[in-house]
Amino acid sequence: MASVPLLSVSGLVKRYGALLVTDDVSLTLAPGEALGILGPNGAGKTTLFNLIAGTVAPSAGTIMFAGADVTTLRARERCRRGIARSFQIPHPFVGMTIYENVLTGAAFGRGLTERAAQDRCIDVLERTGLIRKANALAGDLTLLERKRLELARALATEPSLLLLDEIAGGLTEAECQSLIGTIRDVRATGVSIIWIEHVVHALLAVVDRMTVLDFGRKIAEGDPQAIMASPEVASIYMGLEDHGGAHG
Amino acid sequence: MAPHVKIERGTRTSRIAGRLALVLLAALAAAPWWTGRANLRLLGEFYTFVALASLWNLLAGYAGLVSVGQQAFVGFGGYVLFAAAMFYGVPPLLAIVLAGVVGALIALPMAPLLFRLHGAYFAIGTWVAAEVFRLSFAQVSVLGGGSGTSLPARLVTGIAATRDQRDMLLYWCALALGLGTVAMIYALLRSRAGLALAAIRDSEIASESLGIDIFRTKLAIYVATAAVTSMVGALIFLQKLRISPDAAFSVNDWTAYVIFIVVIGGIGTIEGPIVGAIVFFLLRETLADLGTIYLVILGMVAIAVMLKAPRGLWGSFSHRTGIVLFPLRRRVVHPDAR
Ligand SMILES: Nc1ncnc2c1ncn2[C@@H]1O[C@H](COP(=O)(O)OP(=O)(O)O)[C@@H](O)[C@H]1O
Numbered sequence: 001m002a003s004v005p006l007l008s009v010s011g012l013v014k015r016y017g018a019l020l021v022t023d024d025v026s027l028t029l030a031p032g033e034a035l036g037i038l039g040p041n042g043a044g045k046t047t048l049f050n051l052i053a054g055t056v057a058p059s060a061g062t063i064m065f066a067g068a069d070v071t072t073l074r075a076r077e078r079c080r081r082g083i084a085r086s087f088q089i090p091h092p093f094v095g096m097t098i099y100e101n102v103l104t105g106a107a108f109g110r111g112l113t114e115r116a117a118q119d120r121c122i123d124v125l126e127r128t129g130l131i132r133k134a135n136a137l138a139g140d141l142t143l144l145e146r147k148r149l150e151l152a153r154a155l156a157t158e159p160s161l162l163l164l165d166e167i168a169g170g171l172t173e174a175e176c177q178s179l180i181g182t183i184r185d186v187r188a189t190g191v192s193i194i195w196i197e198h199v200v201h202a203l204l205a206v207v208d209r210m211t212v213l214d215f216g217r218k219i220a221e222g223d224p225q226a227i228m229a230s231p232e233v234a235s236i237y238m239g240l241e242d243h244g245g246a247h248g
Numbered sequence: 249m250a251p252h253v254k255i256e257r258g259t260r261t262s263r264i265a266g267r268l269a270l271v272l273l274a275a276l277a278a279a280p281w282w283t284g285r286a287n288l289r290l291l292g293e294f295y296t297f298v299a300l301a302s303l304w305n306l307l308a309g310y311a312g313l314v315s316v317g318q319q320a321f322v323g324f325g326g327y328v329l330f331a332a333a334m335f336y337g338v339p340p341l342l343a344i345v346l347a348g349v350v351g352a353l354i355a356l357p358m359a360p361l362l363f364r365l366h367g368a369y370f371a372i373g374t375w376v377a378a379e380v381f382r383l384s385f386a387q388v389s390v391l392g393g394g395s396g397t398s399l400p401a402r403l404v405t406g407i408a409a410t411r412d413q414r415d416m417l418l419y420w421c422a423l424a425l426g427l428g429t430v431a432m433i434y435a436l437l438r439s440r441a442g443l444a445l446a447a448i449r450d451s452e453i454a455s456e457s458l459g460i461d462i463f464r465t466k467l468a469i470y471v472a473t474a475a476v477t478s479m480v481g482a483l484i485f486l487q488k489l490r491i492s493p494d495a496a497f498s499v500n501d502w503t504a505y506v507i508f509i510v511v512i513g514g515i516g517t518i519e520g521p522i523v524g525a526i527v528f529f530l531l532r533e534t535l536a537d538l539g540t541i542y543l544v545i546l547g548m549v550a551i552a553v554m555l556k557a558p559r560g561l562w563g564s565f566s567h568r569t570g571i572v573l574f575p576l577r578r579r580v581v582h583p584d585a586r
């Protein structure tokens with residue numbers, strides 16, 4: 001890749017006791033690029049996001065982001081620098097409205113005052129199709145709305161890197177299509193994306209490149225079509241695409 | 249971009265309530281002219297309990313810091329006032345402010361130690377800290393050691409010349425402190441800090457990944473609460489004109505009754521501690537002559553409320569009717585938003 005990478009992970013290892021969950025993973029992401037991550041349940045995909053976002057500390061390895069070593073930074077500091085994520089299991093602030101959820105992202109992730117954050121939040125709600133529900137309590141949402149809220153809250157922090165963890169999981173085909181549209185729009189604004197997903201056609205509609213994880217190891221990486229045709233993926237994914245909404 | 253967007257904070261009910269509150273407040277401020285000394289003292293004490301309960305509610309109900317050791321700051325504030333007035337000639341009313349500053353300074357190094365403990369361990373830790381305060385002040389012989397001390401007469405007359413003037417002045421101090429505490433908490437919960445507290449309460453992991461500094465948020469709440477609790481403590485012992493370690497660091501008076509008030513009224517609401525304090529004072533004034541039976545009745549009331557209305561009296565009322573006197577919500581006014 002010609003340009004300086006936005007994200008560069010090298011030799012990343014995570015152990016939980018004797019369990020090796022992330023096994024010497026290295027990957028790079030160019031500015032504006034979208035990378036898909038495939039892998040069976042328990043492969044260590046969410047853990048990789050936890051490591052990149054700073055939610056958990058690695059046992060070894062380094063994480064460079066936007067030219068700086070962020071390996072020892074806390075999650076909130078990485079967010080301030082432009083890394084935002086959605087959670088596989090949505091974590092809405094259930095006692096707040098949708099607007100207040102998004103405002104929290106803009107106010108703290110970007111350090112904006114409420115006034116300054118206001119227009120940005122409305123813009124994010126419009127882009128993510130949540131404006132009609134702006135005043136609804138986050139505890140009263142449908143699954144699709146909760147997934148959209150995860151996306152909206154992350155976008156409100158104005159990230160340069162967006163980590164999406166099985167955000168299309170459990171949605172109907174129509175819901176999935178509309179979400180793909182929203183994510184493509186986000187991409188078009190120049191945000192880099194890493195997207196973990198079992199719903200392969202959703203990934204194929206968005207990403208430039210695909211990585212496959214299995215037992216914490218990177219076992220394949222490259223052009224999405226080539227990856228889908230590779231024997232590694234075929235062996236892991238036999239049958240998985242049928243229940244594409246499976247949770248990990 | 250949406251140009252016409254407005255964010256609404258109040259409700260119709262809250263605006264009407266706000267106007268009524270101003271009338272009530274004017275009446276309370278004029279109390280020295282329409283009621284006697286005994287009632288004035290009772291009201292003054294009531295305001296200090298509204299303040300203590302509101303502060304504990306902020307700590308436990310909003311910041312998730314369930315302390316049973318806030319008597320550490322009540323007593324500390326009281327002792328700071330006595331020491332400042334007796335040894336440094338600080339005017340007692342100014343010493344109330346000083347107690348707040350010193351209370352914050354002592355809370356600052358305590359917080360990181362206590363925050364290592366979680367849940368029940370945090371609660372026990374705060375209690376142990378308060379006991380350390382009590383035992384330490386019992387060693388200070390210039391402040392009367394274990395038996396305590398009275399404020400010298402010259403300092404008492406220094407507050408105001410006559411007893412009536414003193415009662416009035418202390419009454420207004422209590423009103424200002426009670427009102428100021430509720431107002432401060434309301435403003436805080438409506439601000440960015442309130443947003444952070446609500447977020448942390450719902451999901452620490454999501455809060456952290458959205459840029460919220462959980463430690464600093466809780467630290468700020470703990471220290472601010474300690475500062476104002478110290479001021480209230482200073483005023484309480486200025487009202488009493490006498491202080492002793494057992495009275496100053498009483499877990500019964502400054503924590504057990506306060507938790508009773510908050511739980512009865514409704515934890516996690518601004519109105520709850522006020523409603524709870526009214527109920528507590530009504531019970532106390534009508535039943536206190538019964539002695540031990542009074543405590544049994546308090547316990548029974550607490551159990552009944554917890555079983556029948558676990559959100560507390562105000563919490564249950566508000567949940568059923570949707571009425572909120574101190575609204576925190578932000579309502580988006582937008583053509584597409586309902
Ligand atoms: N906090 C943790 N403690 C112990 N084991 C964990 C923890 N988090 C994840 N794991 C384990 O790590 C493995 C990978 O989990 P995860 O990253 O969630 O996988 P995926 O997202 O690919 O389904 C699983 O075996 C899981 O049980």
Ligand SMILES: [Mg+2]
Pocket residue numbers: 045046047088248
């Ligand atoms: Mg996962």
